[in-house]
Amino acid sequence: MSNLAYERLHHNLKAMKLLTVDSILDNYLEMAAKGGLSTIEVLDHLIDQETKSRNAHDLSVRIRVAGFPVKKVFEDFEFDFQPSLDASVINDLKSLRFIRNAENVVFLGPPGVGKTHLAIALGMTALNAGFRVRFFNASDLVERLIKANRQDRLEEMIKKLARFQLLIVDEIGYLPFSKEGAHAFFQLISQRYETRSIAFTSNKSYGEWGEIFGDHVIASAVLDRILHHCTTINIKGESYRLKERRRVGILPHTTAEKVNWRD
Ligand SMILES: Nc1ncnc2c1ncn2[C@@H]1O[C@H](COP(=O)(O)OP(=O)(O)OP(=O)(O)O)[C@@H](O)[C@H]1O
Ligand SMILES: [Mg+2]
Numbered sequence: 001m002s003n004l005a006y007e008r009l010h011h012n013l014k015a016m017k018l019l020t021v022d023s024i025l026d027n028y029l030e031m032a033a034k035g036g037l038s039t040i041e042v043l044d045h046l047i048d049q050e051t052k053s054r055n056a057h058d059l060s061v062r063i064r065v066a067g068f069p070v071k072k073v074f075e076d077f078e079f080d081f082q083p084s085l086d087a088s089v090i091n092d093l094k095s096l097r098f099i100r101n102a103e104n105v106v107f108l109g110p111p112g113v114g115k116t117h118l119a120i121a122l123g124m125t126a127l128n129a130g131f132r133v134r135f136f137n138a139s140d141l142v143e144r145l146i147k148a149n150r151q152d153r154l155e156e157m158i159k160k161l162a163r164f165q166l167l168i169v170d171e172i173g174y175l176p177f178s179k180e181g182a183h184a185f186f187q188l189i190s191q192r193y194e195t196r197s198i199a200f201t202s203n204k205s206y207g208e209w210g211e212i213f214g215d216h217v218i219a220s221a222v223l224d225r226i227l228h229h230c231t232t233i234n235i236k237g238e239s240y241r242l243k244e245r246r247r248v249g250i251l252p253h254t255t256a257e258k259v260n261w262r263d
Pocket of ligand 1: 082109114171203241
């Protein structure tokens with residue numbers, strides 16, 4: 001290759017932002033010449049490497065934007081500890097059909113049973129499949145909606161959130177919403193209805209959602225929309241945090257756990 005062609009190639013690769021090709025080109029061409037690779041094989045390898053590094057970069061940006069408080073994956077979840085969880089329902093969620101169909105998911109149950117873990121794991125699965133995901137604590141989200149409403153930007157904020165095919169709204173019910181918050185939240189639910197998915201976690205049964213919204217009319221309008229296309233995962237087991245405390249000896253073991261430890 002002439003010096004001029006070589007210089008121009010590197011210049012154009014940079015200009016076209018083919019930075020991976022630019023960085024591996026020299027070494028790879030040398031190896032390809034020694035190994036007698038065809039032009040197609042060389043081009044295929046270079047473009048494949050560029051695609052892989054772009055996908056990895058895109059995924060890491062989307063993970064950062066998602067704003068998870070901690071990283072959780074399905075692989076770290078002990079399903080044996082929560083026998084009330086139906087594996088087929090979880091597997092169906094992992095297929096992400098619910099996102100393609102703009103359906104919702106609600107994880108219900110007492111503290112520590114893995115609601116947030118499962119919601120984040122589902123979010124990670126969606127990110128890996130190329131979807132855009134955004135995690136919010138419910139109170140924090142409602143604060144932001146109220147602020148946007150006061151600045152006459154609620155519509156704009158809801159439109160921005162529509163960029164995310166999956167919103168995760170964690171801890172519905174730990175803190176009640178103000179009237180203004182409940183109304184703004186209703187706007188969000190209403191605009192995502194049948195167009196975009198939301199995954200919720202809550203320690204309150206649906207019958208108790210009226211208290212969270214401070215208004216039974218709003219609560220039932222919200223629930224009506226959420227539940228129209230929704231999978232509810234009701235986790236009925238013991239807190240995993242309690243199990244951890246037992247393991248380190250802060251709490252006594254239950255009879256069942258003593259048997260398990262011996263196994
Ligand atoms: N079955 C499980 N296998 C492995 N880790 C688990 C399991 N269940 C919960 N955990 C872990 O226990 C901790 C508590 O779980 P998590 O935060 O998901 O509970 P939660 O149901 O959201 O509780 P809360 O209502 O208090 O928010 C986390 O560190 C989580 O990763
Ligand atoms: Mg939680």
